[in-house]
Amino acid sequence: MTKRPIARTYRATARNLGLLARRLQAGELVAVPTETVYGLAANAFDAAACRKIFRAKGRPTTDPLIVHIHSLRQLALVCRPNAAALTLAREFWPGPLTLVLPKTPAVPGIVTAGKSSVAVRMPRHPAFRRLLALAGVPVAAPSANPFGYVSPTTARHVVDNLGDKIGYILDGGPAQIGLESTIVDLRDPRKPRLLRPGAVSKKDLERSLHRAVTLQPARTGGALAARAQIAPGLLPRHYSPRTPVVLHAQIKRTIPAGEAFVFIRRPQGRQASNVFWLDPRGELRGAARRLFATLRQLDRQGFAKIHVELAGGEGISAAINDRLRRAANR
Ligand code: TXA
Ligand code: MG
Numbered sequence: 193m194t195k196r197p198i199a200r201t202y203r204a205t206a207r208n209l210g211l212l213a214r215r216l217q218a219g220e221l222v223a224v225p226t227e228t229v230y231g232l233a234a235n236a237f238d239a240a241a242c243r244k245i246f247r248a249k250g251r252p253t254t255d256p257l258i259v260h261i262h263s264l265r266q267l268a269l270v271c272r273p274n275a276a277a278l279t280l281a282r283e284f285w286p287g288p289l290t291l292v293l294p295k296t297p298a299v300p301g302i303v304t305a306g307k308s309s310v311a312v313r314m315p316r317h318p319a320f321r322r323l324l325a326l327a328g329v330p331v332a333a334p335s336a337n338p339f340g341y342v343s344p345t346t347a348r349h350v351v352d353n354l355g356d357k358i359g360y361i362l363d364g365g366p367a368q369i370g371l372e373s374t375i376v377d378l379r380d381p382r383k384p385r386l387l388r389p390g391a392v393s394k395k396d397l398e399r400s401l402h403r404a405v406t407l408q409p410a411r412t413g414g415a416l417a418a419r420a421q422i423a424p425g426l427l428p429r430h431y432s433p434r435t436p437v438v439l440h441a442q443i444k445r446t447i448p449a450g451e452a453f454v455f456i457r458r459p460q461g462r463q464a465s466n467v468f469w470l471d472p473r474g475e476l477r478g479a480a481r482r483l484f485a486t487l488r489q490l491d492r493q494g495f496a497k498i499h500v501e502l503a504g505g506e507g508i509s510a511a512i513n514d515r516l517r518r519a520a521n522r
Contacts (some may be wrong), residue, residue, distance in 0.1 A: 199223075199355040201347050201363045204319035205280035208362070213326035215360055216241075221248060223336045224323060225364025226260075226315045228288045228373050228390070229343040229351050229484070231333030232358065233501045235262070236270065246302075248357040251339040256305040256334040258290050258373070259312050262324035270330055271310050276381035276401055283400045286316035286371040288292045288391040303332045313373055319364040323488050335372060342433055342491075343368050344521070349488060370481035371511045376405065389511040391480070407478050433491035437520040438499045452495040454486060456503050466495065476508050483512060487519060 202208040204338065212222050216233065219241040223234045232248060234241035236259045246253050261269050263282065266272055271293040273281070280289060295310035304310050316392045323330065335343040336350045344350045347363035374390030376397060384405045386394055435452075447453050453467050457474025470486060471478035490498050501517055503509035 194458055199358050199361050201353055201361045209322050209326055212360055212362055213323055216327045216331060221245060223358060223361040224320045225317050225334060225362060226320055227317045227368045228344055228371060229367050230336040232336040233331040233333040234279045234330040236303055236330040237298060239302045242302045245334060248354055249334065249339050251334065253302065255307050256307060257303050257334050258328050259303060259310055259332050260324065261312060261314050261330045261458060262321060269296065271295055271312050274378065274381040276384060277378050280400055284392050285314040288369055289313060290373045292375065292377040292379060294379060309379055311375060317364055319362060340432060343372060344485050345484050370484060371515060389514045391508055391511065393507045393510065403499045413434060413474050428458060432519050433487045435491050435495055435498050438497055439516055439520045440499060440501050443499060443501045450495060451499060452490045452501040453496045454498060456501055476503055476505060479503060480508050480512050483515065
């Protein structure tokens with residue numbers, strides 16, 4: 193049977209935002225732009241609506257969702273914040289930071305995979321913020337990709353992946369950051385743990401909290417990780433294109449045809465139809481922004497392998513390399 197597209201893409205006009213807010217209130221799914229990646233949203237207080245997210249993505253219900261709030265007023269509706277959480281919220285929200293905190297009874301178990309904690313973030317994409325204000329409820333939203341595949345950074349990516357499964361997509365243009373949010377576990381405010389690196393770096397967090405942030409130890413994968421995991425985004429096959437990805441500290445070898453080579457910056461003197469770069473000058477924010485779209489594009493082109501050079505330096509390179517390692521791990 194051929195897949196029948198049902199999704200309609202909406203620009204962020206006042207009329208469309210009103211319509212989409214009512215769809216959310218009625219328990220339907222709406223794909224939304226955020227500054228990190230596109231999300232697949234449902235009313236976070238509506239368990240039946242949130243269950244649809246798992247069905248559309250093919251996501252196991254053991255993998256909890258992130259709840260997105262419009263303002264600090266909504267924070268206490270979904271979690272019990274501590275002083276450390278408020279410090280980070282004041283500095284980095286609205287923005288690409290997710291906090292894991294004890295949940296309130298109002299958040300249904302389907303959202304948190306039955307856990308007593310909930311992941312919360314206040315996004316900064318203006319169109320999504322207007323939608324959140326109009327909907328008047330927090331919305332649960334994982335990235336809008338089929339489980340295990342590369343996250344979407346444009347409305348087109350969402351249509352390509354989920355166009356036959358969902359009805360509504362808000363188009364807010366290409367994602368500005370391009371990598372998923374930083375996730376910090378703050379259940380114990382004295383022992384903050386970085387569960388997923390993102391645009392807010394470990395150093396940013398430590399400077400703001402005035403204490404050390406520990407990196408969640410790498411998982412070994414498989415059934416054991418699935419059982420023991422705290423952030424299932426750490427599953428080894430997350431973010432993988434179908435084409436095998438091979439990582440290099442530095443691409444030095446000669447470039448055979450039929451395999452793609454992706455550099456962080458435009459390489460001198462190696463131009464060929466199978467040579468690509470993420471940012472002309474090797475600017476890391478630009479590289480992060482284009483990483484997922486590039487992996488998707490190369491995945492469609494039928495290369496036998498995708499070779500990628502790891503990012504050097506500080507800050508967002510940790511997040512770029514984290515996603516590359518997961519893309520390579522299959
Ligand atoms: O940037 C983002 O965070 C995007 C946009 C849409 O906001 N969302 C996103 O969601 O990346 P998702 O579902 O693809 O990744 C959320 C991660 C998962 O790895 C999940 O396991 C983790 O957050 N998570 C959710 N609730 C958690 C909890 N209570 N404790 C620990 N990890 C949690
Ligand atoms: Mg995801």
